Amino acid sequence: MYGLQQFFIFFFSHPLQLASLLLFLFLSAKFLLLLSNKESNSNSPPSPWKLPILGNLHQLGTHPHRTLRSLSLSHGPLFLLRLGSAPTLVASSPESAKQIMKTHDLAFSNRPYSAISNRLLYNYKDLSQTPYSAYWRQMRAICVTRLLSARRVDSFRHIREQEAALLVATIEEGASHGTLLDLGELISRMTNDVVCRVAFGRKYGDDDDGEEMLEEFGAVLGTVNVADFIPWLGWVNRFNGLDRRVEKVFAEFDEFLDRVEKSEEEEEEEEKDIVDVLLQIQRETPDSAVDRDTIKAIVLDMFAAGSDTTYTALEWTMTEILRHPRVMEKLQQEIRVILGDERNVREEVIERMDYLKAVIKESFRLHPPIPLLVPRESTQDVKVQGYDVPEKTRVIVNAWAIGRDSKRWGDDAEEFRPERFLNSKVDFKGQDFELIPFGAGRRGCPGISFATASMEITLVSMLHRFDWSVPGGEEGGGLDADEAPGLAVHRRTPLLAVPTLYSP
Numbered sequence: 029m030y031g032l033q034q035f036f037i038f039f040f041s042h043p044l045q046l047a048s049l050l051l052f053l054f055l056s057a058k059f060l061l062l063l064s065n066k067e068s069n070s071n072s073p074p075s076p077w078k079l080p081i082l083g084n085l086h087q088l089g090t091h092p093h094r095t096l097r098s099l100s101l102s103h104g105p106l107f108l109l110r111l112g113s114a115p116t117l118v119a120s121s122p123e124s125a126k127q128i129m130k131t132h133d134l135a136f137s138n139r140p141y142s143a144i145s146n147r148l149l150y151n152y153k154d155l156s157q158t159p160y161s162a163y164w165r166q167m168r169a170i171c172v173t174r175l176l177s178a179r180r181v182d183s184f185r186h187i188r189e190q191e192a193a194l195l196v197a198t199i200e201e202g203a204s205h206g207t208l209l210d211l212g213e214l215i216s217r218m219t220n221d222v223v224c225r226v227a228f229g230r231k232y233g234d235d236d237d238g239e240e241m242l243e244e245f246g247a248v249l250g251t252v253n254v255a256d257f258i259p260w261l262g263w264v265n266r267f268n269g270l271d272r273r274v275e276k277v278f279a280e281f282d283e284f285l286d287r288v289e290k291s292e293e294e295e296e297e298e299e300k301d302i303v304d305v306l307l308q309i310q311r312e313t314p315d316s317a318v319d320r321d322t323i324k325a326i327v328l329d330m331f332a333a334g335s336d337t338t339y340t341a342l343e344w345t346m347t348e349i350l351r352h353p354r355v356m357e358k359l360q361q362e363i364r365v366i367l368g369d370e371r372n373v374r375e376e377v378i379e380r381m382d383y384l385k386a387v388i389k390e391s392f393r394l395h396p397p398i399p400l401l402v403p404r405e406s407t408q409d410v411k412v413q414g415y416d417v418p419e420k421t422r423v424i425v426n427a428w429a430i431g432r433d434s435k436r437w438g439d440d441a442e443e444f445r446p447e448r449f450l451n452s453k454v455d456f457k458g459q460d461f462e463l464i465p466f467g468a469g470r471r472g473c474p475g476i477s478f479a480t481a482s483m484e485i486t487l488v489s490m491l492h493r494f495d496w497s498v499p500g501g502e503e504g505g506g507l508d509a510d511e512a513p514g515l516a517v518h519r520r521t522p523l524l525a526v527p528t529l530y531s532p
């Protein structure tokens with residue numbers, strides 16, 4: 029929400045501009061009210077009351093997934109907002125999500141234009157934000173079959189196992205001194221290091237300021253840019269510093285990516301990282317769309333789409349485990365029986381850990397890392413659940429509200445109870461629309477196997493040889509689950525706990 033905040037700060041510190049804006053809003057009100065009356069005559073989905081110019085933007089608040097759920101309770105599972113000048117459809121039930129991502133998946137396969145993403149991702153040379161097009165199809169095929177296929181993800185196994193061993197060594201050190209550890213920091217380092225090695229074949233540590241740069245990149249990419257919703261206000265970004273910030277991040281990353289060195293010698297297939305594979309495609313198929321900017325944009329996609337999301341998911345899973353000692357004990361028992369006194373965690377044994385998988389699903393249900401998923405946009409007029417939805421309508425799917433819907437999940441929908449998944453076939457792979465943290469359909473996340481492999485080994489490493497206690501509260505009772513604002517929703521406060529070495 030940075031852009032929105034800066035927007036308001038700018039106006040309130042410049043009285044003349046504020047007065048002109050108010051005058052403009054006043055003069056526009058009549059015209060826009062006329063327009064909105066005209067809209068409500070058509071067979072469009074129900075809409076809450078809206079302001080001229082801003083539409084419903086002012087209603088989103090700091091936790092839009094929560095506000096939108098409240099609106100869905102009064103306006104139904106499919107309703108229409110106007111965010112600035114952008115008509116935005118909001119789906120808040122498994123059925124309406126299925127309509128968007130399955131029944132009419134093709135019509136909703138576009139992403140809305142964002143000036144910031146376009147700039148940072150080399151004129152949309154990436155996969156995640158690029159418009160639905162022949163270029164997207166080519167990149168998607170490369171991603172699914174060459175970069176993130178089950179075989180490729182498996183070939184990165186040694187990286188995950190080595191990084192997990194390093195994580196265990198750090199926790200062991202903390203346990204020997206009874207140190208209070210910041211689990212968020214440990215998890216974030218592990219997920220960044222894994223993605224870094226997978227992308228470039230090596231880590232870029234503190235000396236390269238890699239972590240800070242990534243953080244800033246994520247923050248700028250996640251900025252709600254007022255100009256995307258109210259285009260005529262684009263000039264504000266020249267004064268509130270956003271344009272400068274975007275250019276700075278772009279230049280820093282571009283220079284960083286130019287410094288990534290690759291040897292001329294071809295690596296063994298099993299040793300290849302993402303950049304190696306993309307360079308190979310460029311060499312072998314010169315008529316493919318892969319050029320130098322593509323390689324940079326796809327690598328940025330891996331970081332932007334893959335690192336912070338996995339970190340967020342792990343942070344919430346550990347939060348809920350620590351808040352529920354009964355679950356922690358049951359999970360540790362499963363892990364300890366299967367792993368025995370093996371020191372290092374090997375991935376092949378994780379496959380048998382059913383309770384671990386249930387715990388991860390339950391965490392995704394209550395805390396999808398991107399609660400409103402990644403917005404889509406319609407490419408044509410389409411009828412959804414009887415309503416007319418015109419071309420170029422943005423779509424938000426509220427996965428957070430769907431995961432907590434008591435009509436689907438029962439009276440204990442707000443409770444963390446992994447057992448609900450033990451005898452259930454419901455999974456998050458995009459077939460079951462009541463659990464969609466990774467989206468679904470054509471634009472569904474291609475990194476599911478990558479993400480789950482990283483999550484599983486990290487959780488097993490943290491729980492196998494360590495018991496954990498939370499300061500200030502017996503039985504995990506002192507730990508809150510408050511959310512920070514943002515598109516990917518983190519904990520509001522650091523996740524702190526003390527490890528002790530487990531002895532059987």
Ligand code: HEM
Pocket residue numbers: 129155156157168171176329330333334335337338341396397398401402403404465466467468469470471472473474475476478479
């Ligand atoms: C817990 C971790 C993750 C979560 C919750 C997550 C979630 C999502 C969501 C919600 C979408 C949009 C889906 C849609 O529009 O239907 C998405 C797309 C995407 N994700 Fe993930 N993701 C995760 C991990 C990863 C990883 C590890 C990678 C790659 C290394 C990745 C790469 C992508 C890409 C490239 C897209 C864009 C696909 C397209 O537009 O065609 N994600 N992800």
